[in-house]
Amino acid sequence: MGKIALSRKGDRRLSLPSKDMMAAIAATRFGLGARPGEIEAAKADPQGFLVAQIRREGADTPQDDRETAAARFEQMRAYQQQRRAERQKKDGEGDAKMAAQAVMDAQRALRQKVGADFLARARLGAGTPTAFRERWTLFWANHFTVSAIKQLTSVLVGPFEREAIRPYVFSNFESLLVASSTHPAMLTYLDQAASIGPGSRAAQFAARRRNNPTAGLNENLAREILELHTVGIDAGYTQGDVTEFARALTGFSIGREQEDRAGQFLFREQAHEPGARTIMGRRYGEEGLKQGLAALRDLAADPRTARHVCGKIARHFVADTPPPALVQRLERRWMETGGDLAAVATSLIESPEAWDPTPAKVKTPYEFTLSTWRLVGAEPSAFERMAPILTSLGQRPFAPPSPKGWSEDAQTWAAPDALIKRMQWAQGFAAAVADRTDPNALAASALGARLTPPVAKAVARAETRREAFALLIMSPEFQRR
Amino acid sequence: MTAAMNRRSLLGLGASLGFTVNLFGTQGFAATEGDLARKKLVVVICRGGMDGLSVSPPVGDQNYAALRGSIAMRRDQVLMLDDTFGLHPELKSVFALAQNGQARIAPAIASPDRARSHFEAQDVLETGSAKVYGAETGWLNRTLEALTPVRKVEGLSVGTTAPLILRGKVQAASWSPGKGVDETARLPMMLQDLYRSDPLLGPAFARGLETEAMAETAMATQASGSAMGGAGQNRGGSETARKLGSTLGGFLTQAGGPQIAAVSLDGFDTHANQPGPIATRLSAMDAMLDGLHTGLGAEWKNTVVVVVTEFGRTARINGTGGTDHGTASTGLILGGALKRGGIVGDWPGLADKALFENRDTAPTLDMRGLFKGVLADHMGVDRALLENKVFPDSANAKAVMGLV
Numbered sequence: 001m002g003k004i005a006l007s008r009k010g011d012r013r014l015s016l017p018s019k020d021m022m023a024a025i026a027a028t029r030f031g032l033g034a035r036p037g038e039i040e041a042a043k044a045d046p047q048g049f050l051v052a053q054i055r056r057e058g059a060d061t062p063q064d065d066r067e068t069a070a071a072r073f074e075q076m077r078a079y080q081q082q083r084r085a086e087r088q089k090k091d092g093e094g095d096a097k098m099a100a101q102a103v104m105d106a107q108r109a110l111r112q113k114v115g116a117d118f119l120a121r122a123r124l125g126a127g128t129p130t131a132f133r134e135r136w137t138l139f140w141a142n143h144f145t146v147s148a149i150k151q152l153t154s155v156l157v158g159p160f161e162r163e164a165i166r167p168y169v170f171s172n173f174e175s176l177l178v179a180s181s182t183h184p185a186m187l188t189y190l191d192q193a194a195s196i197g198p199g200s201r202a203a204q205f206a207a208r209r210r211n212n213p214t215a216g217l218n219e220n221l222a223r224e225i226l227e228l229h230t231v232g233i234d235a236g237y238t239q240g241d242v243t244e245f246a247r248a249l250t251g252f253s254i255g256r257e258q259e260d261r262a263g264q265f266l267f268r269e270q271a272h273e274p275g276a277r278t279i280m281g282r283r284y285g286e287e288g289l290k291q292g293l294a295a296l297r298d299l300a301a302d303p304r305t306a307r308h309v310c311g312k313i314a315r316h317f318v319a320d321t322p323p324p325a326l327v328q329r330l331e332r333r334w335m336e337t338g339g340d341l342a343a344v345a346t347s348l349i350e351s352p353e354a355w356d357p358t359p360a361k362v363k364t365p366y367e368f369t370l371s372t373w374r375l376v377g378a379e380p381s382a383f384e385r386m387a388p389i390l391t392s393l394g395q396r397p398f399a400p401p402s403p404k405g406w407s408e409d410a411q412t413w414a415a416p417d418a419l420i421k422r423m424q425w426a427q428g429f430a431a432a433v434a435d436r437t438d439p440n441a442l443a444a445s446a447l448g449a450r451l452t453p454p455v456a457k458a459v460a461r462a463e464t465r466r467e468a469f470a471l472l473i474m475s476p477e478f479q480r481r
Numbered sequence: 482m483t484a485a486m487n488r489r490s491l492l493g494l495g496a497s498l499g500f501t502v503n504l505f506g507t508q509g510f511a512a513t514e515g516d517l518a519r520k521k522l523v524v525v526i527c528r529g530g531m532d533g534l535s536v537s538p539p540v541g542d543q544n545y546a547a548l549r550g551s552i553a554m555r556r557d558q559v560l561m562l563d564d565t566f567g568l569h570p571e572l573k574s575v576f577a578l579a580q581n582g583q584a585r586i587a588p589a590i591a592s593p594d595r596a597r598s599h600f601e602a603q604d605v606l607e608t609g610s611a612k613v614y615g616a617e618t619g620w621l622n623r624t625l626e627a628l629t630p631v632r633k634v635e636g637l638s639v640g641t642t643a644p645l646i647l648r649g650k651v652q653a654a655s656w657s658p659g660k661g662v663d664e665t666a667r668l669p670m671m672l673q674d675l676y677r678s679d680p681l682l683g684p685a686f687a688r689g690l691e692t693e694a695m696a697e698t699a700m701a702t703q704a705s706g707s708a709m710g711g712a713g714q715n716r717g718g719s720e721t722a723r724k725l726g727s728t729l730g731g732f733l734t735q736a737g738g739p740q741i742a743a744v745s746l747d748g749f750d751t752h753a754n755q756p757g758p759i760a761t762r763l764s765a766m767d768a769m770l771d772g773l774h775t776g777l778g779a780e781w782k783n784t785v786v787v788v789v790t791e792f793g794r795t796a797r798i799n800g801t802g803g804t805d806h807g808t809a810s811t812g813l814i815l816g817g818a819l820k821r822g823g824i825v826g827d828w829p830g831l832a833d834k835a836l837f838e839n840r841d842t843a844p845t846l847d848m849r850g851l852f853k854g855v856l857a858d859h860m861g862v863d864r865a866l867l868e869n870k871v872f873p874d875s876a877n878a879k880a881v882m883g884l885v
Contacts, residue, residue, distance in 0.1 A: 149748070191753040191801055191803070194801045195800055195801065198800070203800075216799060216800025218752055218753065218803070218805065219806075220752040223598075223805075223806065227598050227600075233596060233598050239597065362681070362682075392641065394641030394642045401747050402528070402529070402600070402747075402750070404600050407642065411643055411648055411681070412642045414643070414681045415638070415640075415641060415643035415689075416652075416653075416656075416685045416689030416692055417640070417641050417655040417657050417659075417692070418641050418643075418655070419686045419689050420662055420686075420689040420690070420693055421641065421657075421659055423662070423669065423672065424659070424662065427668065454674075454675060455675060458675055462671075463667065467667065467668060467671075471668070471671060474668075474672050474675075476676060476679045476682055
């Protein structure tokens with residue numbers, strides 16, 4: 001592959017930049033920044049270099065502890081029970097101190113798992129020779145955001161990406177949508193697990209027992225699936241559609257300890273709202289689990305979903321305001337292939353608009369730090385050192401501030417304070433690594449044909465290696481992609 | 482530039498645009514430009530959809546308890562403001578200010594957006610537009626732009642990333658706690674050179690360096706401020722929030738420092754088991770406001786703080802002990818410059834029929850009206866510019882005048 005078919009009727013012929021420039025763009029815009037030799041390796045066929053990274057079996061798996069979400073869920077539940085029991089103990093009881101220590105140990109162990117998950121992902125990103133595959137994966141993990149801002153969700157973020165995102169990133173969109181919408185991480189993050197149909201048997205039972213008079217609907221997941229994951233806010237749905245969809249999703253829950261599917265997706269028939277539903281003009285007569293799944297299937301196939309998500313892909317990879325022709329091309333491929341994400345990824349790589357040499361985007365803090373490690377051929381070694389940096393740059397690990405995920409636009413990340421903090425980190429990083437490097441060679445290997453004379457000159461004329469290194473990674477060319 | 486020249490340039494601008502210039506709002510010519518140069522406005526955005534019925538529980542409203550069920554608060558649990566409204570028990574500092582006439586609530590305030598989407602509603606709140614994607618710049622930035630011909634006013638956002646409310650033509654500062662920078666060192670100077678041709682990174686980096694210099698002074702103010710306040714427990718990050726507030730106060734009191742600032746607080750999206758998380762967030766908010774009050778010292782008398790959120794939440798509790806996305810919420814207006822008074826806007830009540838779409842607290846006050854009133858009365862922004870430039874398409878949102 002790699003030859004562009006531009007003869008399709010209606011496409012404007014756009015010229016592509018030189019192979020050298022395209023190799024630099026392949027590593028910096030489509031990837032995570034060049035590792036030593038990466039731009040060289042891409043030169044022969046830059047587009048083929050990227051297309052070869054697309055594979056049906058999905059993304060790579062970080063070298064984490066491979067614990068399932070179910071196992072993590074159980075561990076967190078056990079910890080929470082332990083903590084509750086500890087709180088109820090009286091001070092005078094003999095083993096109170098030991099119990100408190102045990103709870104603290106358990107909490108630390110859980111926190112370390114979250115850190116280890118993140119570090120494993122960062123190491124994969126820093127070391128992978130197939131960085132486009134990883135970037136594409138990070139896009140989807142952010143599209144289907146779950147955030148560690150909730151304690152219970154925090155231990156599930158790593159397993160969520162491994163179980164619900166990575167296997168499906170080059171599959172069809174529906175698989176990704178269903179996998180994420182039924183994963184325990186999403187069900188806890190968006191409060192779905194306890195949502196109960198007001199007319200369901202579970203609600204009637206709760207009302208009779210008066211043990212939980214508020215048992216009922218929670219519309220958070222339904223709303224965010226519509227607004228963020230599928231058709232988008234402009235699709236014209238109403239509050240009534242949100243509520244109906246939330247009713248269709250009632251029963252999407254997580255197994256309790258004593259149940260068969262402890263810590264895993266469990267459909268609770270008795271919590272499901274009985275009856276047919278109408279969502280965005282479509283009627284769903286199916287019953288139980290099939291009702292929610294049918295609604296998800298229709299949302300995945302909706303042309304408005306193609307438009308919304310393809311716009312986001314183009315904004316993520318190319319520009320905050322992407323060329324309309326690019327978005328249309330991605331959309332067309334999406335609709336022709338029923339949301340085949342491998343085909344959409346190929347289409348992105350084949351689009352000449354995506355190869356405009358002018359870098360429009362500003363790297364997020366995660367992309368910036370990963371690209372710096374890649375530049376020196378290294379990997380981060382400790383979460384404790386990574387976390388404060390990313391937090392101070394505005395991107396706390398695994399903790400996007402809302403279900404919308406991390407911002408994509410240049411202005412967000414180019415705030416005055418953020419640039420100062422990037423510079424301070426660059427100085428620290430330079431102090432640690434630069435004395436063993438040749439700055440001029442690094443500049444060439446980092447940016448290839450994207451290296452501009454002012455930056456090359458600044459690096460060459462720097463007073464020290466450290467200064468040269470800091471200048472290089474703070475240069476507009478390195479900050480942008 | 483002298484004050485007289487500033488006045489002339491504004492009159493000239495107004496005339497050229499065909500506006501009647503009312504430089505000093507309702508304060509007429511009592512305020513001098515020296516006075517206006519001291520005025521400060523802080524906008525606090527509570528992200529996630531802050532529940533107004535938790536901020537100022539209308540315990541005197543006969544429908545409140547039934548709607549709220551298990552999360553309803555009792556009269557003896559809240560800090561009573563009047564016969565109807567109390568403040569959440571964590572809002573102790575706000576309550577103390579309210580008792581001095583320096584804090585008021587707007588219990589049914591909303592942006593013009595009705596989509597109940599966090600992101601759309603935040604955009605509308607921050608752009609000051611009548612609808613989503615109605616503007617690409619923030620209304621605080623357009624305020625700076627509108628004031629520029631009269632006097633140079635600086636804007637500052639607290640936080641690492643740039644909030645939309647301060648984005649636009651005028652390069653605003655941003656700051657978050659961290660270690661200092663020696664801006665005379667080689668690297669910052671060389672980077673300024675490299676960024677010269679970059680329209681985004683260049684101005685932002687230069688602004689970052691300026692702000693760092695100012696931060697040292699602000700941090701010094703904060704150190705003395707917290708010594709007076711004494712150390713407290715860092716419950717739910719409230720001491721961090723208090724320090725952030727007092728440091729912001731330190732920025733605002735400096736000569737040539739910012740007069741307009743934006744702060745974001747997040748974590749208000751309370752879909753489940755609401756009481757604990759909202760108490761933690763409100764405690765942090767109260768501490769931040771208290772720190773700001775302390776940090777401003779004597780300048781508190783020149784300050785107005787407006788606390789708003791993108792939307793309120795459902796009046797009824799949902800099935801999981803929380804609330805879903807709604808419409809109107811409570812806004813807070815605080816400051817030494819504030820006039821004593823009751824609630825701002827009308828209270829629509831919580832009867833089923835009074836609820837918006839039989840679901841949410843009904844909006845009675847468009848938040849743009851509050852913003853316009855404060856900008857005119859307090860910051861001396863020209864009324865015509867407010868209507869045409871800062872809040873275009875806001876004719877339906879009548880300015881709330883006379884708050885200061």
